Amino acid sequence: MTINGSLELPFLQREEVRMHKDINTLFECLWNNYLEVTPSAKKVHQLLASSEQGDDIINDHVAFRTFNIGKVGLDKLAAHFLALGYEEKGEYHFEAKKLYAKHFEHPDDTQPKVFISELLVEKCSPALQALVHKMVEQVDAGAVSADDFLYSGTHWQVSHSDYEALLAESEYAAWMAAYGYRANHFTVSVNHLSNFETLESVNQALKDAGFTLNTSGGEIKGSPEVCLEQSSTMADKAEVSFTDGKVAIPSCFYEFARRYPLADGKLYTGFVAASADKIFESTNAKVQCNA
Numbered sequence: 001m002t003i004n005g006s007l008e009l010p011f012l013q014r015e016e017v018r019m020h021k022d023i024n025t026l027f028e029c030l031w032n033n034y035l036e037v038t039p040s041a042k043k044v045h046q047l048l049a050s051s052e053q054g055d056d057i058i059n060d061h062v063a064f065r066t067f068n069i070g071k072v073g074l075d076k077l078a079a080h081f082l083a084l085g086y087e088e089k090g091e092y093h094f095e096a097k098k099l100y101a102k103h104f105e106h107p108d109d110t111q112p113k114v115f116i117s118e119l120l121v122e123k124c125s126p127a128l129q130a131l132v133h134k135m136v137e138q139v140d141a142g143a144v145s146a147d148d149f150l151y152s153g154t155h156w157q158v159s160h161s162d163y164e165a166l167l168a169e170s171e172y173a174a175w176m177a178a179y180g181y182r183a184n185h186f187t188v189s190v191n192h193l194s195n196f197e198t199l200e201s202v203n204q205a206l207k208d209a210g211f212t213l214n215t216s217g218g219e220i221k222g223s224p225e226v227c228l229e230q231s232s233t234m235a236d237k238a239e240v241s242f243t244d245g246k247v248a249i250p251s252c253f254y255e256f257a258r259r260y261p262l263a264d265g266k267l268y269t270g271f272v273a274a275s276a277d278k279i280f281e282s283t284n285a286k287v288q289c290n291a
Contacts, residue, residue, distance in 0.1 A: 020147050023084050023111055030062060033151035034183045037238035037251035040211070041186065044233070044254050047209050048202065050194035058192035060257045061103070061113035063184045064150065065176055068118040069136045074102060076144050077116050077181075081106075086114060092273045097172060097280060098123045103271055112187075115271060119172055128169050131162055135177060154180035160242040163249070171284045178240045178249055185232065185282070190258035191267065199229045199258045206233065214253070217278035227260040227268035230275050235283040253282040 020026040035041055050056050066072050078088070086104040093100060094117075101117035121132050135156040143149055158177045167174035175184075188202075196202045203219050212234045213219050222228045235250035259267040 020080065020084065023106070026080070026084070026150070027059070027062070027112065029148065030151050030183045031186065033153075034186060034252055037179070037182075038236045038254070040233065040236050041254050043209070044188070044206070044211075047205060048188060048193060048195065056192055056194045058189040059112040060187040060189040060255075060259075061115055062186050063115040063117070063255075064181070065172060065184050066116070066118045066181070067121050067132055067136060067173075067176065068100065069121060069133065071139055071141060072136055072144060074100070074116050074118040077150065078102065078104060078114075079145070080150055081114050090270045092117075092271060092276065094273065094277050094280070097277065098170070099172065099280075101271075101276070105269060109269075113269065115276075117172075119170065119176070124173070125169055128166060128173060131158075131166060131177070132173060150181055151183070152181050154178070156180075157243050159244045160247050161244065163242060163247075172280065175250070175283050178242075179251065183252065185253050185255050185279075187255040187257050190229075190256055199231055199256060202256050203231050214279070214282045216281040216284075217275070221275035221278045222272050224260050226272050226275075227262060228270075228272050228275065229258045229260075230272075230279055231256050232279055232282045250283045250285050255279060255282075 045057050048057060064077055066074060066077055068074065081104050084106070086106050089103055089105050091100070091102045098120045099117050100120060101115060104114040104116070119132075121129055135158065138156040140155065143152065143155060146152070154177075156177075163174050163177050166177050190196060190199050190202055193202070196205070199220055203213060206213060214232045214234055219231055221230045232255040233253050235253040237248045238251040239246050239248045259269070262268055
């Protein structure tokens with residue numbers, strides 16, 4: 001995969017176009033866009049893959065963030081995947097973070113699962129609500145159904161001081177203000193790795209290679225008892241162009257998931273809210289992590 005040189009986050013202005021009609025093309029575009037601000041992902045592949053081609057790196061799921069405002073709500077992002085045959089499977093509530101989420105699966109279980117969350121803006125302070133509505137007002141209605149919306153970045157301009165104001169209340173909202181619409185993270189399926197059998201061994205290899213793991217709630221979130229174990233790196237940093245200057249801030253991260261079989265022998269395909277709550281902290285620079 002190639003990495004585009006620019007880390008600029010575009011202010012998108014374009015007419016409505018058709019959504020992607022090919023899943024593989026969409027995920028390739030999402031991946032290349034993700035690499036622009038997450039260059040460590042290539043190093044993860046080189047570390048975990050059994051071959052230089054990375055043939056056994058299978059994507060368990062990809063995640064997106066948004067606001068629960070009609071124009072850009074969760075359902076608007078989901079429409080891009082529903083059009084490709086995905087089906088809604090589960091919903092999740094994150095009371096402390098004021099988030100709601102759903103996950104989607106494709107009938108072809110070799111395709112990645114999709115996790116989409118949204119900030120419940122009306123539950124936040126009036127100041128945050130005003131900033132978020134001001135951003136969303138700048139989004140062209142046609143852009144939301146454009147084929148590249150899921151990797152289109154920001155459609156607004158904000159100052160670094162606005163970013164800091166959002167960050168003081170909601171790291172999630174601040175991340176959205178800086179990065180907009182793009183994959184927040186990809187996820188390595190540990191079940192499909194040839195060189196590793198456990199999530200513990202994956203984590204150790206990552207730490208030995210110098211990666212910093214998210215230790216919020218422990219290095220491993222979940223357990224075999226809930227049929228899902230997850231871990232993640234802390235986010236890379238990328239330079240973002242705010243209206244009052246460029247600043248390097250946390251961007252995106254890489255997750256690792258090991259799934260366990262249910263009573264019928266099939267692997268669990270859902271998510272565990274308590275674990276996902278801690279995974280969200282991977283973009284939070286204030287989280288205390290081990291080196």
